[in-house]
Amino acid sequence: MTEKVVSLLKPLQARFGGRLIFETDRFPDYARDASEINVKPKAIIFADTEEEVIEIINFCRDRKIPMVFRGAGTGYTGGAVPVENGLVLSLEHLKKLEIIPEKRIGYCGPGVITIDLMKAAEKHRLFYPPDPASYDESTLGGNVAECAGGLHCKKYGVTKDYVIGLKAVTAEGELLKTGIYADNELFDIAGVLIGSEGLLAAVTEIAVSLIELPEKGATILAAFDDSENAARVVSEVTRRGIVPAVMEYMDGDSAACSNQYEKTLELEKTEAILLFETTGIDADKQTDDIMAICRKHRSTILKRETDEEKAETLWKIRRNLSKAVKASAVQKISEDVAVPPSRLPELVAFVAQLDAEYPVRINAYGHAGDGNLHVNFLVEAGKPDYSKEIEEGINRLFDKTLALGGTLTGEHGIGLTKRQFLPREFDAATLGAMKAIKEVFDPQKLLNPGKMF
Ligand SMILES: Cc1cc2nc3c(=O)[nH]c(=O)nc-3n(C[C@H](O)[C@H](O)[C@H](O)COP(=O)(O)OP(=O)(O)OC[C@H]3O[C@@H](n4cnc5c(N)ncnc54)[C@H](O)[C@@H]3O)c2cc1C
Incomplete structure (x- = not known):
């Protein structure tokens, strides 16, 4: 089928010209997403209008050509990677x-x-x-x-x-x-x-x-000598019904990676950082309450910033995290788990335990307000092959997350990388319903084959 795909698509060239590409080596980014799984597409096509999307899909349906839709390719689970060598249909040009x-x-x-x-x-x-x-x-x-x-x-x-x-x-x-x-x-x-x-x-x-646009309050940065104390702040803020616009957690290693990538803070060694943003008419009260809770849980550095430009510098440490952690290792295997915020201290402690037990560096950060934690297993240059240990560590992380009432995919989806874990999280009836919906929308299984199920 794969060689046939190219010849089957040829007739579209007269209509799409340079927007249909067969020399896909020229566009290496379209073979991967942020998961770094790499599979060369047979062809890439850029649609400019909705009518063209309909035309391309009709054409492919008649010839049974598999299609993978693509945005910017920043997905973390291989969703936009054309595993079955089909056509990548880019929707990037539709910019109304x-x-x-x-x-x-x-x-x-x-x-x-x-x-x-x-x-x-x-x-x-x-x-x-x-x-x-x-x-x-x-x-x-x-x-x-x-x-x-x-x-x-x-x-x-x-x-x-x-x-x-x-x-x-x-x-x-x-x-x-x-x-x-x-x-x-x-x-x-x-x-x-x-x-x-x-x-x-x-x-x-x-x-x-x-x-x-909500009224802006303040940005708060709180550093801690103990990552569990930071997680306790998250639990207490949630328990007391304080709802900041943003509540982000990063452990000491992640924060150090970010500050190394771009020095935004004079940061001494710390075990964890929380970043908050408060908004709304009661923003000042929220800010005071959050700072009091941080002090109670022994925050070592506590900054409150209302100047937008200065606050932006604090946010850079968060915005750079993913790239910074990736740059700190040869390979970053990133898991995306979430637990109820009240159970976050247990999850944070478990990640620290994994980091201590395994021979690879393991760090974590995430949208703490949602109990979301991106746990990264980092492969470093010159170290032996620890893939077995990493696999075991990931499995233990998943077991713990489920035991804490959490989910294995906080926000990055299933795609390719989480496919094998689907039956662990969803019961047979739910999985069956999802498969039945797929059958209705895509009876020939041409859309994004090889993903999710
Ligand atoms: C540095 C970094 C930080 C991130 N932070 C977050 C975060 O905070 N929260 C979060 O949720 N995610 C985050 N992500 C993951 C990712 O950015 C999101 O999943 C994002 O929504 C993917 O958008 P994209 O345009 O890159 O989609 P792609 O990666 O191109 O595609 C993702 C999936 O969507 C499908 N798709 C794309 N466009 C269409 C369309 N028009 N119609 C139908 N299907 C389509 C693709 O087939 C694929 O399965 C992060 C990723 C990176 C690299």
Whole structure:
């Protein structure tokens, strides 16, 4: 089939010219995503319009050519990697961006970069909160397909909380209009498509609701000599019903990597850092309460910043984390678990225990407000092959997460890398329902084959 794919696609060249690429070596980025799994696509095609997406999908359906939709390729689980050597259909060129301030609605093409929507909304004093740490690269289409979370999601919710309508093309080439694009609907079809990881349809337009830009309070940075104390602060803030806009955790090793990558702080050795942002009319009270809780749990450095430019310097340490941790090792195997925030101290302690027990460096950071922790197993230059130990460590991490009532995929989806763990988290009935939905949208299994199930 794979050689045939190229000859089958040739007739499209007359229509798409340079936007259909067969010499895919020239575009190495399209063979991978942030998971670093690398599989060369047979061809890459860039659609400019929704009509072209329909045309391409119809063409591929008739010839049984597998398709992988792609945004910016920042996914962490191999979702955009063409494992079955098919066609990569890039939606990056679909960049419609229209804000209707009086209705507080944004209409976006799937290729809009997340931060561009946020900036466009801000011009009207409006706010689009779901801000994955990759927001200056990731696309809205990818955010919808992964139901991306982000720093502001504890207080303001994740992508699905803002999508009020989708247009999407199924594997049968049918254009679905859902939510505010539909005249009427009984089932929440947009709800099914959000988080479906490119397995059900190509998202071609997204309507999002926007909220009033909240009043800014302060940014707080708190450092700790004991990572469990930092996690206790998270539990107590949550228990007392204080809801900061952002509550981020990073352990000492992650913070050191970030500060080494770009020196943003005069940072002495620390075991953990928490970063908060407070917003809303009671922001000052929230700030005071959070700082008091940090002191109670023996925070060693405590900074409160209201100047936006100076606060931005503090946020850089968080925004740089993923790249910085990656740069500190030959390979970063990143897991994305989440537990109820009240159980975070136990998870943080467990990660520290794993780090002490195993011969590889293990560090962690994440959106603590959601109990989300990205746990990284780091392969370093010149060290023996510890892949068996890493595999065992990951399995123990998963067992612990599930025992704490958590999930194995906080926000990065299933894709390829989490596929094998699906039966551990979902019961047979839920898995069966998801497979049945896949069958309805994509009976020939042409969309993103090899992923999730
Ligand atoms: C530094 C860094 C930080 C990150 N931080 C976060 C974070 O804080 N929160 C978070 O949730 N994630 C985070 N991520 C993961 C990633 O950025 C998100 O999953 C993001 O939503 C992916 O968007 P993308 O455009 O890169 O999608 P891609 O990687 O291109 O694709 C991801 C999946 O979506 C599908 N897809 C893409 N576009 C469409 C479309 N138009 N229609 C249908 N399916 C489509 C693809 O087939 C694939 O399965 C981070 C990644 C990096 C590298």
